[in-house]
Amino acid sequence: MAMILPSRPFYILCPIFLLLIRATTQPDFQYYFCAKDGGNVTYAYRANLDNLLSSLVIKEDNGFGFYNLSNGNAPDKVYTMGLCRGDVDSKFCRTCLNDCAYLLRQRCSNKAEAVGWYDNCTLRYSNRSMLGIMETSRTYSMWNTRNLTSNVDGFFQNLSTLLNNLKKQAAAGGSLRKFATGNTSAPDFITIYALVQCSPDLSQRDCDDCLDDQFGFIPTCCDGKVGGRVVGPTCNFRYEIYLFFGPAYVPLRESPPLLAPPSINSTTRIRDKENNPSRTVIIAVVSTVVSMILIISACVYLWRKKKKDEEAPQFLYQSAEEIESLESLRYSFEIIRGGTDNFSEANKLGQGGFGSVYRGKLPDGQDIAVKRLSRNSDQGDLEFKNEVLLVAKLQHRNLVRLLGFCLEGSERLLVYEFVPNASLDNFIFDPSKRANLDWERRYKIIGGIARGLLYLHEDSRLRVIHRDLKASNILLDEEMHPKISDFGLASGYMAPVYAMHGHFSVRTDAWRNWIDRTVSNIIDPLVTVNSVSEIMRYIHIGLLCVQENVAHRPTMDTIVLMLNSNSLSLPVPSEPAFFTNSDIGSDMALASANETSISELYPR
Structure with missing residues (x-):
């Protein structure tokens, strides 16, 4: 709320x-590739793809950020693979994959095969199985625009050693994650940070070969640069002279054996305490202070909880007038379904983690945009109605106006005014x-x-x-x-x-x-x-x-x-x-679509 x-x-x-x-x-690194020869996109294929990409962001991934899904039957069967960077948690992994799915829907709508890259994830789909297949034909490189000023050879020798060590760690990973990060010292008191990752469905040898292929691109893309990255469908790496990743991934392993306690006689330790008055005083003071901290913390917690409860809005439609106001915003599902031509693909305006948006028309001829919310929401009907009433009361010429809602069975629809020029x-x-x-x-x-x-x-x-x-x-x-x-x-x-x-x-x-x-x-x-x-x-x-x-x-x-x-x-x-x-805050520069910046990005 x-x-x-x-x-x-x-x-x-x-x-x-x-x-x-x-x-x-x-604003952020993103790139995509649409296959020219990926086959024809039928209506059935597109429907299977949409369902697959929508389910991708709600499917559990066991915390490893790797998804391998398929949907439909041949010849319209769709395969998709999603891979998040190993230091990204599940929440932001799904957000990244959802953004990537939206990018590919926009840019590759008529292609049966595509791959998209964001800073924190890679998403691919195709009409063929991609599991366990190494691909290096579509590789893109970027580099930091800042140049090394001295000891270039020493810098890249140390970088090569670091990348090779990380490659071995990543390739040796299991079938759920092949990811490694690390750092090393370089001349002129520089620290090099690097990250490597393979799609975990690759074999150890294929991961090794894939990264070797990408490392070989460094002299042509990143020579003399303090940072660079190369991304491909099945592996990628990046290096910088600043920390750009989260805590290094530690592979799961068996718990270490319990250590034996020190060989100190417990009676002797008790005797030491009894014979040391100052230690007794310190223990008493510490105990008192800890108790006071716990009491104060409990009081602060209860005060904050009380304040939060006071500030939280109560049910918004308690009065008869408010109930009547809410009901006046309700549309029947049949009206909305008819106005959107049964939520047809031709009327679809976009897709997000919340669901899909469709263009429609009310019986009086008014154009509308209908947001069809995902059915996996934990929000109850009462909470949904409360928030509808709240948002409906937010009226300003620079806010998109909520016209109404529909709540029937598992369907939750929001009806907005239609804005013709799309988004900025x-x-x-x-x-x-x-x-x-x-x-x-x-x-x-x-x-x-x-x-x-x-x-x-x-x-x-x-x-x-x-x-x-x-x-x-x-x-x-x-x-x-x-x-x-x-x-x-x-x-x-x-x-x-x-x-x-x-x-x-x-x-x-x-x-x-x-x-x-x-x-x-x-x-x-x-x-x-x-x-x-x-x-x-x-x-x-x-x-x-x-x-x-x-x-x-x-x-x-x-x-x-x-x-x-x-x-x-x-x-x-x-x-x-x-x-x-x-x-x-990276110096990493990316290519502009209008080619007006100094950024450079090369596909291979």
């Missing part, structure tokens, strides 16, 4: 600022469409997003924070006005501390260019040159949103004021949180 939240933004608006302003087109990411990440986003339109989009967030933070019934604000959750109406979606229900209401676990997705090249006084380097060249001073101000405001000290970040009402008043002086931003430690 909802919770009362502070209004100070935490990694909320800055990502949208920078996505609209910066020249690069993707379709414009930002498409070179041809991005040309339509001149600075005036980007300026209006940023302002609209800010006003929508201000409403959620300050003016709505509860202070709501959007835990997943990104370009794909900003919809554009026929006049290109922004509307924030997924601010309730499936997204939930989460505290800003959520972002403290490393989910800040915008790369910190903005900060590097800021301190180097080269901010103009990140401005999209398609934006009018005459607007540079205003764009610089927006980048400045964006950096203020992500300062490490929470108290220094402006509130949403202050942000709106800053955006609307050029005469208001801005404080100097301090270093963003996690800039020095986060793997998102």
